[in-house]
Amino acid sequence: MEGIYAFCVGLLTACGIFLTLRGRSFSVVIGLTLLSYAVNLFLFASGRLKLNSAVVLGQSEQYSDPLPQALVLTAIVIGFAMTAFAVILAMRARADLGNDHVDGNLPAQPNEASNRSGGNQ
Amino acid sequence: MQHLSIFPILIPLLFGAIMLLPPFSKDIASQRVCSVVGTLFLLVSSAVLLFEINISGVQVYALGGWQAPFGISLIADKVSSLLVLLTSFLAFSVILYAIGGKDKGGAYFHPLFMFQIMGINGAFLTGDIFNLFVFFEVLLIASYALLIHAGGKQKTQATLHYVILNLVGSSLFLFGLGILYGTLGTLNMADMAIKVGQLEGETATLAKTGALLLLVVFGLKAAMLPMHFWLPKTYASASAPVAALFAIMTKVGIYSIFRVYTVIFGENAGELANIATPWLWPLALLTIAIGSIGVLASPSLKVLSANLVIVSSGSLLACAAINSEAATSAALYYMVHSTLASAGLFLLADMMARQRGKAEDRFVHSRPFVQPRLLGFAFAISALALVGMPPLSGFVGKVMILQATQSSLQTMWVWPLILLGSLAALITFSRAGTTLFWRHNGSVAAEAEPAKKTEIMSVALLLLASPILVLFGGDITEFTQEAASYLHDIQSSAYALLPGVTP
Numbered sequence: 001m002e003g004i005y006a007f008c009v010g011l012l013t014a015c016g017i018f019l020t021l022r023g024r025s026f027s028v029v030i031g032l033t034l035l036s037y038a039v040n041l042f043l044f045a046s047g048r049l050k051l052n053s054a055v056v057l058g059q060s061e062q063y064s065d066p067l068p069q070a071l072v073l074t075a076i077v078i079g080f081a082m083t084a085f086a087v088i089l090a091m092r093a094r095a096d097l098g099n100d101h102v103d104g105n106l107p108a109q110p111n112e113a114s115n116r117s118g119g120n121q
Numbered sequence: 122m123q124h125l126s127i128f129p130i131l132i133p134l135l136f137g138a139i140m141l142l143p144p145f146s147k148d149i150a151s152q153r154v155c156s157v158v159g160t161l162f163l164l165v166s167s168a169v170l171l172f173e174i175n176i177s178g179v180q181v182y183a184l185g186g187w188q189a190p191f192g193i194s195l196i197a198d199k200v201s202s203l204l205v206l207l208t209s210f211l212a213f214s215v216i217l218y219a220i221g222g223k224d225k226g227g228a229y230f231h232p233l234f235m236f237q238i239m240g241i242n243g244a245f246l247t248g249d250i251f252n253l254f255v256f257f258e259v260l261l262i263a264s265y266a267l268l269i270h271a272g273g274k275q276k277t278q279a280t281l282h283y284v285i286l287n288l289v290g291s292s293l294f295l296f297g298l299g300i301l302y303g304t305l306g307t308l309n310m311a312d313m314a315i316k317v318g319q320l321e322g323e324t325a326t327l328a329k330t331g332a333l334l335l336l337v338v339f340g341l342k343a344a345m346l347p348m349h350f351w352l353p354k355t356y357a358s359a360s361a362p363v364a365a366l367f368a369i370m371t372k373v374g375i376y377s378i379f380r381v382y383t384v385i386f387g388e389n390a391g392e393l394a395n396i397a398t399p400w401l402w403p404l405a406l407l408t409i410a411i412g413s414i415g416v417l418a419s420p421s422l423k424v425l426s427a428n429l430v431i432v433s434s435g436s437l438l439a440c441a442a443i444n445s446e447a448a449t450s451a452a453l454y455y456m457v458h459s460t461l462a463s464a465g466l467f468l469l470a471d472m473m474a475r476q477r478g479k480a481e482d483r484f485v486h487s488r489p490f491v492q493p494r495l496l497g498f499a500f501a502i503s504a505l506a507l508v509g510m511p512p513l514s515g516f517v518g519k520v521m522i523l524q525a526t527q528s529s530l531q532t533m534w535v536w537p538l539i540l541l542g543s544l545a546a547l548i549t550f551s552r553a554g555t556t557l558f559w560r561h562n563g564s565v566a567a568e569a570e571p572a573k574k575t576e577i578m579s580v581a582l583l584l585l586a587s588p589i590l591v592l593f594g595g596d597i598t599e600f601t602q603e604a605a606s607y608l609h610d611i612q613s614s615a616y617a618l619l620p621g622v623t624p
Contacts, residue, residue: 039295046303078258096277104278
């Protein structure tokens, strides 16, 4: 279980970092979302992964740490609000700057073809 | 009073919330009154808090009655109460400037301003590292909205970078916290400081990873090289009161570095003792260097002030790297000085820009000022303070930092960089002053507006702080010395905060 869990967190983080390094605001926002998913899973695992153990005393033979769950809840709420803000800001930037590149101006492209595929910078 | 230490968080929260409700929500005049009254209350309560801490010692406020380390506690000690008072004073002065008309660019300036103050005060006061993250987010989301306040192409672009960078920073913060909680099993900073000494082997390596991730996050907030690129553009494009308030934001990062790497990962951290120092040394010195180059290359007064913020961040990081009581004391004094002086310069730059027509605050030929004497006098004081010339507070602060270096190797690195940084500032300020005040043609610009009384009052408050910091220098340095020795003594800054725990 730990192996799969760690692999998933790692994959989400890798995808998140890759997407945040892209040039277009849409992929950056998606990247930030993936990063925050990875973070939430990671925080959850900081209380150790246990099977059949409730967070309430007396409900099961072993109990698991309730604090990471509270932390994840806080992180989800904050992450959600921040993503909403980033989406609105990206739309505002699209309107104000005339394009969706994070620098506000499209980089000079060597030819038209790569311009169409987009977002390589 | 028992609840005094939570007032700096509650007052801005309440005033901010009230201003969102009718009858205040649509009426800017009553919002202004509300803001001034609110920040005045805040100033008084922070001053009383500082006074009481000075007499009766540290106050631990257990939120909801949950004892540390199980609940979240607010720690009002000499360090945090000094910085809370600094924030409150800055907020009061900046609000005085904002009510002159800078708050009309868009809706909700005053509530957002209050929420940002709440976040900053909370970050200074909290004794729980996850709570520190939450307050960081509070101050950040308010700052995102304030930064784009009044709109414009430049602001949108700067905000987009600022928001994305800080969102990535928040993710890293949570990764670091997750690792630290997984290895230490606690989030209370005092408790972490006690437990971190017991780590060894693999868990120590894991905790080290977490701790250094946190350094990246705090470094991003503090504009530490190589995470400083966002700062000049962001600060220069923000409207004047917002930029002036942002002067304290880099200090929140510096404060967190002092708190985490002196108390938790300080001398008593066993295998992890002083883990940040080898990183802080080169980065701090390079930050001063790159800031000074930026100062020399600044094309306008706002960019110059922003680059000076980077230089002061670098100097403070160098104090964190020296890692001694004298250096921490110097850093606290310099932090107060540089926050107020750079905030004053941001406001002054805006006053000048509005009197020069199209030239704004760029260093080019322009029409003459409407109030050349007033602005010239203010500019001279602010330049003297920021360059670090006697008799103003910048001089005292820089001397304290220079004196804090311990070995000849440290002296060899820190002295030339800080002194060359001052020289760069001196050169740029003299060049800027010559152009701004003496190279004029034509008559006063038609759109020039003289500074309003409240605006002059606000700048005067911020600039007068500099001579006052020198006049009462003895008392203030004594206080910062006590605060520094509190921070460096694990007995007082960790064991004393947890009931029933002894070394």
